[in-house]
Amino acid sequence: MPRLFQIPGSLLLAVVATSVVAAVSMTAQQPLPQGHAVRNGVDTIPVYSDSQATAGQAVWTKTCSECHESKDVTGADFRTKWAGQPVFTLFEQIRTTMPDGNPGSLPREDYAAAMAYILKLNGLPAGATPLAADSVALAGIKLVLPPAPPGY
Numbered sequence: 001m002p003r004l005f006q007i008p009g010s011l012l013l014a015v016v017a018t019s020v021v022a023a024v025s026m027t028a029q030q031p032l033p034q035g036h037a038v039r040n041g042v043d044t045i046p047v048y049s050d051s052q053a054t055a056g057q058a059v060w061t062k063t064c065s066e067c068h069e070s071k072d073v074t075g076a077d078f079r080t081k082w083a084g085q086p087v088f089t090l091f092e093q094i095r096t097t098m099p100d101g102n103p104g105s106l107p108r109e110d111y112a113a114a115m116a117y118i119l120k121l122n123g124l125p126a127g128a129t130p131l132a133a134d135s136v137a138l139a140g141i142k143l144v145l146p147p148a149p150p151g152y
């Protein structure tokens, strides 16, 4: 009889369970690398305020979370697509396509707040001044987003 079958089932189960727990906690421990912003060529400037991000979280919970989990706006696909892009491009895409089925239905400030919350989820730092909802200001801010860890 092969040696494997002499190991008591409960021990085998414990070993399997332990390695599953270890794998899960390893995944959880891997932090999402923080993004930052470049405004008009100058690095690491806070581009939104914390209270705006809090307002944006409320918009997200009320209007966006019905269809989205936060991974949709932080994960590998998102980061690959939006790294290096102006914040305005993402803002405009959201404003003109979301919420799906009723695009443009929110006040412009709510889109800016949701944008601020998305920046916060990506680890960008908050500062004193809210993200302006105007196109010229938004076009001058570029997103720097390091790739998300594999499988994130």
Ligand code: HEC
Pocket (backbone or CB within 6 Å): 059, 060, 063, 064, 065, 066, 067, 068, 072, 073, 077, 078, 081, 094, 098, 099, 100, 101, 114
């Ligand atoms: C009724 C469902 C629904 C709601 C509500 C909704 N979305 Fe979406 N969203 C989608 C779908 C579906 C897609 C994919 C569309 C596509 O790829 O063409 C999407 C795509 C996106 C993307 C693009 C992601 C990428 O990587 O390009 C962003 C950003 C986004 N939504 C943000 C939001 C925000 C912010 C809100 C709330 C203001 C919101 N969505 C509300 C369904 C929804």
